[in-house]
Amino acid sequence: MKKPRFETLQAKKLIGKRLTMSFANNKTGELWGSFMPLRKIIGQAIGNDLYSLQVYEPDFFTHFNPHRSFEKWAAIEVANFDTIPEGMETFTLVGGLYAVFLHKGSNTDTSTFQYIFSTWLPNSEYILDNRPHFELLGAKYKNASSDSEEEIWIPVRLKG
Template sequence: MIPRIQTLNEKKLVGRRLTMSFADYKIGELWRTFSPRRKEITNNLTNDLISLVVYKPNHFADFKMTNEFERWATVEVSTFDNVPSEMETFDLQGGLYAVFDYKGLNTDNSIFQYILGTWLPYSDYVLDNRPHFEVLGDKYKNNDPISEEEIWIPIKTK
């Protein structure tokens, strides 16, 4: 699987966040609190959902299943006006990303093992310390083997 290398412009996101680890993975809880209220966000730029992760700088260098990170359930907005109660804003800074078009179950982590363990070490890039995210568009279907999404990995040249 070959990614496209793309420069992302800054995005304004609104949503909810939850601290978790891979050992205590609470993504279902996060989306259950966000999804019923997402229609309250009135200035969306698209219908896409963005599932974003903020890792600590040493998360992968000293990887443990118990390392905590922040996971966000968001949508992109034009402005931060009228943010619904109990939701937060996130400024996603721009930069270089490797974008993988993934088709398959969202619970199959082998794609991330491939990206981080196979593609990245043999590429001209290293991970950059910026958020990772997935764009869940019209073809995304939760827990469906024909689901499609975009996986955005922050990179910089070696």
């Protein structure tokens, strides 16, 4: 696996849909199935990249349980919150330092996440920061295709 690049993200305004789920009761397909038909009605979109964003409790990974709930968003970046389509919500993604990993392959392949949390993070000079995690789904994202690409953004801060 490759080492990440580091990015200091500026705050972003997102509009999308959210669902509460767990890894054991994954509703990602349902969430994106409800979001995608409506994404074109979101005004003021900045680009075409999609955000698959997770909001976890601060101790989610230190006391990991696959049945523990978290909030997942399907969203797109917007210039402002002037017009919010019915059934959609706003989310302000706070800025900060992120370790960014390129994942190549199907969205069902969890090897990159396993590497990040079991190998890279414990052996790095970083710890998780209590901010949202997200995947940036750009032009090369092809869902379950083996030649799909996406970026995995992990919020980090230096140890100590």
